[in-house]
């Protein structure tokens with residue numbers, strides 16, 4: 560069975576051409592950052608969208624991702640450390656215990672957490688302010704309704720509730736539509752942008768039927784931004 564890891568690795572070369580929404584998300588996330596953190600952890604760093612959007616000098620940038628095909632495309636440099644890490648591994652973040660990061664980013668990745676509650680709890684133990692962008696079930700909402708399948712991702716409400724357990728954050732919801740000249744183009748885009756999520760639950764026939772019945776000329780996206788301006792000193796006690 561194709562996993563999400565396979566899907567991202569195999570589509571890595573395409574990612575930078577099919578990441579229109581993810582690029583917008585990074586821009587919005589970065590616009591919230593008022594500090595210039597010298598030491599950064601980027602979870603689900605992929606091919607380097609967050610690194611490339613950082614305009615300030617850093618001493619250390621640690622990018623982690625479980626898809627080696629994506630990491631292979633990430634910029635390299637003296638201050639950059641890239642590591643294979645699966646954020647679904649309950650012990651995955653232990654390697655960073657005791658390390659000091661000035662900010663933790665994660666853009667367009669944590670929607671794939673199998674247990675978001677546990678992953679957010681692990682991130683919180685690193686005691687750095689966070690800037691996270693997480694896709695929600697408003698993404699491809701009409702497509703899922705048309706196909707008669709439940710949403711792939713968690714609802715906005717669930718993501719906000721889980722995030723508020725661990726972070727004193729400003730929460731913002733972004734909504735985008737992405738228009739296409741044909742339904743065929745639209746479905747090709749879904750496949751190549753890596754947001755299909757290895758779902759594979761529709762047969763070829765069902766897929767064709769879905770393409771015939773999809774009522775919109777655009778795709779819908781919904782993303783929650785979770786941004787902590789600073790962690791309060793007493794959060795560390």
Ligand SMILES: C[S@@+](CC[C@H](N)C(=O)[O-])C[C@H]1O[C@@H](n2cnc3c(N)ncnc32)[C@H](O)[C@@H]1O
Pocket residue numbers: 563564567568578581585602603604605606607608609623624625626629644645646647665666667668671672753
């Ligand atoms: C849509 S891309 C976003 C990449 C980058 N952050 C950006 O905004 O351009 C999602 C990334 O999350 C990674 N990812 C998905 N599930 C993961 C997991 N369980 N552990 C680590 N990385 C994961 C994928 O390999 C992929 O590189």
